[in-house]
Every structure is written in C-alpha cells, then in structure tokens.
Amino acid sequence: MALNYKEELEKGYTMRTVMEEAERCLLCHDAPCSAACPAGTDPGSFIRSVRFRNFKGAAETVRENNALGSICARVCPTEKYCQMACSRCGIDRPIDIGGIQRFVTDFEEAAGMDILKAGTANGRKVAIVGSGPSAIQAAATLLSLGYAVDIYEKQEKAGGYLRYGIPEYRLPDKVVDCEISRIEKLGAKFHCGMTVGKDITMDALKKEFDAVLIAAGFSGAKTLPMFENNPCVETAVSFLARVKENQGNISVENNVLVIGGGDVAMDVATTLKFLGVEHVTDVVYEEFKEFLASDKELKGAQALGVSIIDGYVPEKVDGSEVTFSHRRIPGELKLKADKIILAVGQKAETAELGLDVVNNEVNFDGYQTTDPQVFVTGDLARGDKTVVWAVRKGKEAAEAIHQVIGGAKA
Numbered sequence: 562m563a564l565n566y567k568e569e570l571e572k573g574y575t576m577r578t579v580m581e582e583a584e585r586c587l588l589c590h591d592a593p594c595s596a597a598c599p600a601g602t603d604p605g606s607f608i609r610s611v612r613f614r615n616f617k618g619a620a621e622t623v624r625e626n627n628a629l630g631s632i633c634a635r636v637c638p639t640e641k642y643c644q645m646a647c648s649r650c651g652i653d654r655p656i657d658i659g660g661i662q663r664f665v666t667d668f669e670e671a672a673g674m675d676i677l678k679a680g681t682a683n684g685r686k687v688a689i690v691g692s693g694p695s696a697i698q699a700a701a702t703l704l705s706l707g708y709a710v711d712i713y714e715k716q717e718k719a720g721g722y723l724r725y726g727i728p729e730y731r732l733p734d735k736v737v738d739c740e741i742s743r744i745e746k747l748g749a750k751f752h753c754g755m756t757v758g759k760d761i762t763m764d765a766l767k768k769e770f771d772a773v774l775i776a777a778g779f780s781g782a783k784t785l786p787m788f789e790n791n792p793c794v795e796t797a798v799s800f801l802a803r804v805k806e807n808q809g810n811i812s813v814e815n816n817v818l819v820i821g822g823g824d825v826a827m828d829v830a831t832t833l834k835f836l837g838v839e840h841v842t843d844v845v846y847e848e849f850k851e852f853l854a855s856d857k858e859l860k861g862a863q864a865l866g867v868s869i870i871d872g873y874v875p876e877k878v879d880g881s882e883v884t885f886s887h888r889r890i891p892g893e894l895k896l897k898a899d900k901i902i903l904a905v906g907q908k909a910e911t912a913e914l915g916l917d918v919v920n921n922e923v924n925f926d927g928y929q930t931t932d933p934q935v936f937v938t939g940d941l942a943r944g945d946k947t948v949v950w951a952v953r954k955g956k957e958a959a960e961a962i963h964q965v966i967g968g969a970k971a
Contacts, residue, residue: 570730570831570861571635571660579664582657583611587648594658597646599945600698600952602627604643604658607665620669623662624676628701628744629694629952631670631736634663636727637949638824638855670739679747680707684970687962688713688770690757690914693721694948695939696776697744698955704747706963711770712749715756721778723948725802726825728832729809758913767934771966774958775914776939779907779946785875788903793881797821797829797904804832811836814899818883819843820875821904827858829902834865841867842896844885848872870894909941916941928954928961936962 574582592605603626610619623630639659647655669676685708689696692714700710718724720737745751755761766773782796797819804811817838819830822845833841843862847853848871863869873885873894882897909918916923916930918941926943928936938958944950 568730569635569733573667574660574664579611579661580614583608583661585649586612586656588612589648593646593648594643594656598643598949599947600627600633600949600956602630602633602643602662602949604656604662608656608658608661611661611665616665616668617672617674619665620672620674621676623665624669624674627952628677628698628955629740629948630662631666632694632723632732632740633949633952634659634666635732635736638857638947640856642949675746677701677705677743677747679704682709683707683968685709685771685966686711686769687772687774688766689774689776690766691721691776691778691939692716692719692741692751692753693776693778693939694723694951695778695942695955695958696721696774697740698952699774699776699938699959700744700749700955701747702956702959703962704744704749706959706967708963710749712751713755713757713761713766714751714753717754719751719753722780725805726798726828728801728828728835729805730831730835731828756913763913763915763935767932771970772934772936772962774936774938774962775911775916775941776937776955776958777909777911777914777941779909779940781908781910782903783906783908784903785905787875787878788901791878791880791901793899794901794903797825797902798907800829800902801825801832804836809836813838816840816899817842818896818898818901819904820883820901821845821906822847822871823853823904823906824855824858825907826904827854827862829904830862830867830869831858831865834862834867840898842898843867843869844873844875844883844894844896845869845871846874846888848888907940911941928958929965933965 586608595603595605607619607622643658644655687708687710689712692712703710719741723737782798788794813836830841830843872888876886877884885894923937923941938954939951942954
C-alpha cells in the first residue's frame with residue numbers, strides 16, 4: 562500500500578518538545594552554529610529567543626536573515642553546516658536546529674506575522690530570470706532596498722526546483738506558496754509562463770530594466786552515453802517533475818533501479834517507495850564513507866526499504882539490464898529492472914541567455930558578468946548547490962547589484 566505522498570515525512574515539534582530541545586542549547590556567546598550557516602540565518606540568536614519563549618523574536622531573526630526560512634528548515638542539510646559546528650557535538654548530539662527553525666516559522670505563519678518590509682522606492686528596476694530559491698531571496702533583498710522587481714519564470718507556477726523538483730513529502734507546495742506570497746506582498750511582480758530568449762529577449766529586458774539578474778537553475782538532466790535513447794530509462798529531473806505535476810497520481814513499475822547517490826537520487830528512491838513500488842534498488846558510485854546525500858535523506862530512504870549498493874560504476878547496459886563493476890575491488894554486478902532512473906547530475910540550459918558557461922558555472926568570479934548590466938546567482942554562481950547556499954548567493958547578488966546601480970534615480 563502506498564504511503565501518503567502529500568504528507569510530510571518529518572513531523573514538527575510541539576510547544577513542549579521544542580522547549581525541551583531548545584533547553585539543551587549551551588547559549589554560546591559566539592555561537593559557532595551561526596558562523597557556520599551559509600545564509601546567515603543566525604540559529605544561535607533564534608534558539609536563544611525560543612529558550613526564553615520569545616517566539617515572535619525568534620521568527621523575526623529567521624525571516625529578516627532568510628526569506629526562505631520555512632523552506633530551509635525542511636530541506637537544508639544542517640548536519641553539513643550549522644549542526645556540525647554545534648558545541649554539543651562534543652557532549653552528546655547537536656541541537657536539532659532545522660527542527661527548531663521549522664517550529665519558529667510554522668509559528669510565524671500561524672500567528673499571521675508580517676515581518677518583511679519593502680524599502681522606500683528608489684526608482685530603479687531589476688528583472689530576475691527564474692524563480693527558484695536564489696531568485697526569491699534576491700528579490701526580497703532588492704525590494705527591501707527600494708528596487709522594483711519583476712520575476713520571469715518559464716513554468717506555469719513560481720518556485721523553480723522548490724516546486725518542480727523537491728518531493729512534496731519533504732517540501733509541501735503550500736510551504737512554497739506561502740514563501741512566494743510573502744515576496745508578492747512586498748511588491749514583486751511574477752510573470753509565469755514566460756521564457757526569456759523566446760517570449761521576451763534579453764535585449765528587451767536590458768532596455769526596460771536597470772539590471773538583469775539571471776537565476777536560472779539547473780533544469781536540464783545529465784545522462785550517460787550508454788543510456789541514451791533507451792526506452793527503459795528516465796532521468797530523475799523528468800521523473801520528479803512528472804510526480805509533482807500529477808500530485809503523485811502516476812503508475813510506476815514494481816522493480817526500479819536508480820543510479821546515483823546525491824540528494825536527488827534519494828528523493829527519487831524515497832518517492833518510489835511513497836508511490837508503492839516494492840523493489841527499489843539504488844546503485845551508487847560513491848562508497849558510504851564519501852556519500853554525497855545528506856544523512857537525513859540517506860537514512861530516510863533506508864528506513865523505507867530502499868536497497869542501496871555503494872561503490873559501483875555502470876559499465877554497460879542491455880535494455881533493462883545493467884552491468885556494474887566495483888571501483889576498488891574486483892567484482893561485477895548485474896541488475897535487471899523494469900525501469901531505470903538516472904540521477905547523475907543536472908546541467909544549465911542557458912543557450913538563449915547569452916552566458917559563457919563552462920562546467921556548469923559562468924566563466925568569471927563574482928556575480929556581475931562581462932556585461933555590466935547582467936548579473937547571475939543561484940546554481941550558475943560558484944558555491945554549493947544547496948537551497949541554503951542559494952539564499953546566500955541571492956543576498957550577495959542583490960548587494961552586488963546595489964553596489965553597481967544603487968542610489969535614487971533622478
């Protein structure tokens with residue numbers, strides 16, 4: 562029997578349990594967890610506020626530093642950032658920072674708090690291409706500085722990979738909707754179903770706006786030559802988007818092979834289990850000691866019965882049968898499945914945007930391109946490809962734009 566795809570896998574804290582967790586905090590003066598947060602969300606401060614039952618103050622700390630606070634609370638690999646730096650690591654276990662942040666942002670929503678404010682209009686306008694996490698954060702920062710912001714999204718709904726890639730059991734659409742509505746209330750104008758380079762040109766945007774920020778995510782799927790044109794094969798990007806678009810109402814084969822070991826591969830494997838697939842096997846290039854997926858995603862997949870085989874590389878494929886060899890020791894593995902899903906990476910699709918992209922990154926440092934009016938952020942900019950890093954890059958790109966075109970327009 563299939564699990565409920567639309568129900569969050571992780572349950573949130575109650576008032577009692579969140580206080581119990583917050584009381585474990587050592588209240589460090591120079592909180593190492595805050596220094597380790599790429600987005601600067603400042604967990605040391607908001608956990609201190611929770612500790613003393615100042616939930617509104619905690620919500621203000623989160624939201625003022627991170628426009629996607631509710632989303633990061635659910636999908637950030639905290640064990641790689643803030644929780645890894647937690648002082649309690651040397652005593653027992655780190656504070657569940659993501660869980661406390663989720664409680665705080667859920668409280669914010671339930672209380673109807675309206676924390677973000679637009680700045681005094683400065684007469685300048687910025688166009689943002691894409692509506693993923695970096696775009697949303699950049700828009701929030703620019704609006705707070707007084708800019709008018711228009712966001713162009715090729716899909717029918719805003720959110721980018723947040724909406725079309727991350728499974729709903731991990732990040733419900735209603736949470737994405739709430740975060741986007743906050744940006745709309747600040748004054749951002751969303752133009753969905755508009756592909757820049759097709760429905761509107763970059764030249765047209767540059768003529769109308771003072772700056773253009775390209776925040777196009779990695780919407781294209783990488784593949785491996787041996788799997789091309791194989792009717793048994795689907796990419797993870799395609800599969801996850803298909804599941805989201807149909808709200809989980811799709812038919813899936815009962816024996817599925819997943820190839821890949823990052824968070825996207827775990828999302829695919831776990832989603833298959835939620836859809837009722839009996840046999841899900843994930844073969845991974847990395848060994849467990851070097852695994853790319855977050856601990857939470859890996860353990861979640863294993864808990865649902867996903868078989869994970871580490872350290873193997875695909876060597877050849879014959880229809881639905883794949884032969885793997887071990888990376889370090891002599892050994893061969895043959896697996897046959899009804900369906901094969903490739904989760905071996907994603908790539909930029911920016912041919913119509915006029916960017917010089919090398920190895921999935923723009924070929925320069927910083928956020929301003931060789932065209933002084935065009936900036937980039939998100940996956941295209943250097944740095945980790947996580948949501949929390951997207952928030953950081955969105956803030957920094959907005960500040961870079963402000964440094965170049967800031968000031969009231971005459």
